[in-house]
Amino acid sequence: MIAMIGAAVAPGIAILSYFYLRDSLEPEPISMVIRSFIFGVLLVIPIMVIQYIMQTEWNWRDGIVAEVFQSAFVEEFFKWMVIYFTAYKHVEFDEPYDGIVYAVAVSLGFATLENLFYLIINGLDIAFWRALLPVSSHALFAVWMGYYLGLAKFSKGVRKERIFLWVSVALPIALHALYNAIFLSIQNWLVVIVPFMLILWWQGLKKVQRAHDFGSKKLSSRPQ
Structure with missing residues (x-):
């Protein structure tokens, strides 16, 4: 059981550490990052309940439409809500890259507990693929979410903020x-998912650099 917990937790902690350590301007308080991670963990149960209701009461069990609403919409929307109400308005959210840090923390908290449930049900044989695909993908979706939250937070004008929040x-x-x-x-999904993930990483890291550049300009414009 200890090995299973370690296999479930390690990928999320490793990826979160990477993005946290990339914050070279004004690193966030570790307590805030841990809190965001825990919020993500706590999201798993209510989201599972909502997805169960969709499957049983609404009869959404299979197909792309069901997956879009049950998985993509429900999970990303509730993660966004948590970030918006617990981090976005917080005083510690003081540079654009902070959006990425908090979004990744919440998403990886969610992905870590979800990963543990999958490993308990299916065994350690899938641990490598879970780390490489679902856990990593949650983090990369969060990079995009956090990047645009950062742009929204430091945009000039209510209209721009609302547009970036929507994005x-x-x-x-x-x-x-x-x-x-x-x-x-796609039957041979491996042929498509590998380049898809590589593109996500490539573009995600570009978002990280852009957020840093934006933050550097913001800091340099502060009164000395």
């Missing part, structure tokens, strides 16, 4: 839905 939730939902659709609709 920050809509884009991760779309990416998550596309990720699910690859597995559901």
Whole structure:
């Protein structure tokens, strides 16, 4: 059981540590990051209940439409809600890259407990693939979410903020839905999912650099 817990927790902690340590400007308080991670963990049960209701009461069991709403929309929307109400308005959210840190923390908290449940049910044989695909994908969807939350937080004007906030939730939902659709609709999904994940990493790391550049400009413009 200890090995299973370790296999479930290690990928999320490793990826979160990577993105946290990339924050070279004004690193977030570790207590805030841990709190966000725990919020993500706590999201798993209510989301599972909502998905169960969708499957049983609404009879959404199979197909791409069901996966889009049950998985992509529900999971990304509730993660976004948690980030918005617990981190976005917090005083510690003081540079654009912070959006990425908090979004990744919440998403990986969710992905870690979800990963543990999958390993308990299916065994350690799938641990490598779970770390490589679902856990990593949750983190990468969060990078896009956090990047646009950062742009929203430090945008000039209410209209721009609202546009970036909308993009920050809509884009991760779309990416998550596309990720699910690859597995559901393509027989030889490995041929497609590998380049898809590589593109997510490539673009995600570009978002990280852009958030840093934006943050550097913001800090340099502060009165000395």
